[in-house]
Amino acid sequence: MIRLTKQADYGIVLMTYLARIPNRHFAAPELATETRLPLPTVSKILKLLAREGLLESHRGAKGGYSLVRPPDRISVADMISVLDGPIAFTECIEDAPGVCSQESICQLRGNWQLINQAVRLALEGISLSELNHPLDIPLVQLGVPGDQADPRSLDH
């Protein structure tokens, strides 16, 4: 169904909360009540984000988590990579031969990369701070130049 896992979903929500006050640090229980998500889950996700280097953790009482760099330097791609693994729509990834059964006969190996890269670039173009200030973002910038169609015509 091409959905983000809940983990990534929640993770991004949590990160945007953190990004509201970049210099403060938040404890897991605080974020849990704030976002109304179950604590164990929140905790698990924050731990992961910290381990992967997107958050800094402060242990002990009065501990918590804080962003490791300013929100405009954290892209959606960064977060998804950490939470859901590398952004790749197919198994046929570069430098990893042998994964795909088609490999030997597939004339289109490498074109998957095209797709993967398109998605990756799109997600790198959105930063955490932009998620909090939606107005800043020129939507057309992300699309294919020249296509100025009404955005509404895109879904289907």
Next chain:
Amino acid sequence: MIRLTKQADYGIVLMTYLARIPNRHFAAPELATETRLPLPTVSKILKLLAREGLLESHRGAKGGYSLVRPPDRISVADMISVLDGPIAFTECIEDAPGVCSQESICQLRGNWQLINQAVRLALEGISLSELNHPLDIPLVQLGVPGDQADPRSLDH
């Protein structure tokens, strides 16, 4: 893990085969041996593609499937939508309130759309014919303008 389902994966492979000779029609068994995928699976996918209007089916002996429009007018987004449902990374989709538990408190509703739309636009920018002729595609076009970094620095 943000992977396409196998269904979509295989579906795209099959479509590219069809696109090689746009006017001919191919029977399921033929495509199955050609792609070395199991027949029942191939059959299932082709049926789906036909039902959803991307392929035209010809019944009876000597039957088969053919593209319903020229390959340059079929986007990767079209195929994925049909095979894996609408392209949306999160449940919080427009015009469908009530799905997300966060909804009431979520200040970022609507910004998910940003992410979803970015991905959607990226995938609409790639056509089936481009998958067969990779050289035609200016990769930069898909990225954020101004960012001319070495593509290699993108993965991770």
Next chain:
DNA sequence: TCAAACAGGACCAGGTTGGTCCTGTTTCGG
């Protein structure tokens, strides 16, 4: 010294996917 928070796993129930199979129905060729 105690309590609050983080660290790191183990663990399991539920849902989704991948894949097969079966029973029609249509159509070409002989």
Next chain:
DNA sequence: CCGAAACAGGACCAACCTGGTCCTGTTTGA
């Protein structure tokens, strides 16, 4: 006019993955 080849439409099940909880340390501020 008959039979084989192919499509149509579901039912069905096993295997995997995800979502979510819980438990046992370890760190640190008051």
